[in-house]
Amino acid sequence: MRAPDTILPLTTEALGFAHGGQPILHDVSLTIEAGPPSVIIGPNGAGKSVLLRLLHGLLAPSAGRIHWSGIADPRPRQAMVFQRPVLLRRSVLANTTYPLGLAGLARGERDARARAALELVGLAALADRPARTLSVGEQQRLALGRAAALRPEILFLDEPCASLDPAATQAVEAIIAQLSAAGTKIVMTTHDLAQARRLAGEALFLHRGRLLEQSPAAQFFAHPATPEAAAFLAGALVW
Numbered sequence: 001m002r003a004p005d006t007i008l009p010l011t012t013e014a015l016g017f018a019h020g021g022q023p024i025l026h027d028v029s030l031t032i033e034a035g036p037p038s039v040i041i042g043p044n045g046a047g048k049s050v051l052l053r054l055l056h057g058l059l060a061p062s063a064g065r066i067h068w069s070g071i072a073d074p075r076p077r078q079a080m081v082f083q084r085p086v087l088l089r090r091s092v093l094a095n096t097t098y099p100l101g102l103a104g105l106a107r108g109e110r111d112a113r114a115r116a117a118l119e120l121v122g123l124a125a126l127a128d129r130p131a132r133t134l135s136v137g138e139q140q141r142l143a144l145g146r147a148a149a150l151r152p153e154i155l156f157l158d159e160p161c162a163s164l165d166p167a168a169t170q171a172v173e174a175i176i177a178q179l180s181a182a183g184t185k186i187v188m189t190t191h192d193l194a195q196a197r198r199l200a201g202e203a204l205f206l207h208r209g210r211l212l213e214q215s216p217a218a219q220f221f222a223h224p225a226t227p228e229a230a231a232f233l234a235g236a237l238v239w
């Protein structure tokens with residue numbers, strides 16, 4: 001049977017996550033459609049990373065459900081990049097081909113895809129370097145290239161620029177914008193409001209484990225619907 005063309009939209013119904021009796025996310029119902037990046041924002045500890053991990057399937061919900069469109073297994077069609085990438089003690093190229101091997105691609109295809117991805121993230125010239133000798137910014141670009149080589153339909157990014165300086169952040173944002181323009185659905189977290197304004201097509205505002213708003217970015221930033229979001233946008237100390 002032919003695989004469906006898309007696994008989007010992604011919907012959640014009353015999604016909840018608790019750990020050790022502590023509720024962390026409550027009653028999160030959202031729909032993620034194809035299109036420009038969906039950016040999850042909110043104060044530290046709001047549950048942004050936990051939500052991303054639930055959506056990617058790394059954590060199991062304690063309540064509610066996650067539904068992907070279509071009948072295919074969504075796992076091969078999604079990828080995730082973490083705040084601090086875990087790189088193998090191998091070359092930049094080998095780090096990029098490794099997941100392609102796990103995905104079952106033939107050697108020639110692995111190499112071609114990996115080299116194209118390294119080109120995209122500006123690391124083609126460093127293909128033979130041990131990955132762990134890269135700068136922090138280069139390592140994050142490698143993580144993005146490695147994920148992009150899998151050609152996911154949806155790419156989850158957890159604070160992709162958390163430990164980067166402005167130049168490295170700009171490089172990563174350019175890659176994100178390029179992937180998005182080429183049709184990859186980006187779902188990312190950030191606590192950097194300026195970054196959210198630059199990248200977001202829509203904003204999802206999380207506060208103390210609840211999704212208080214999901215709206216088009218222009219609307220959210222100009223007219224937040226809740227006092228919590230308004231205070232957060234105004235730079236008040238919100239937690």
Ligand SMILES: Nc1ncnc2c1ncn2[C@@H]1O[C@H](COP(=O)(O)OP(=O)(O)OP(=O)(O)O)[C@@H](O)[C@H]1O
Nearest residue numbers: 019024042043044045046047048049050051059191
């Ligand atoms: N895998 C996990 N299992 C149990 N609890 C977790 C897990 N990951 C995070 N938590 C807890 O869930 C709460 C929300 O954490 P989370 O990392 O999702 O917040 P965040 O909004 O991403 O914050 P930050 O901006 O600081 O990264 C915290 O209290 C954290 O300790």
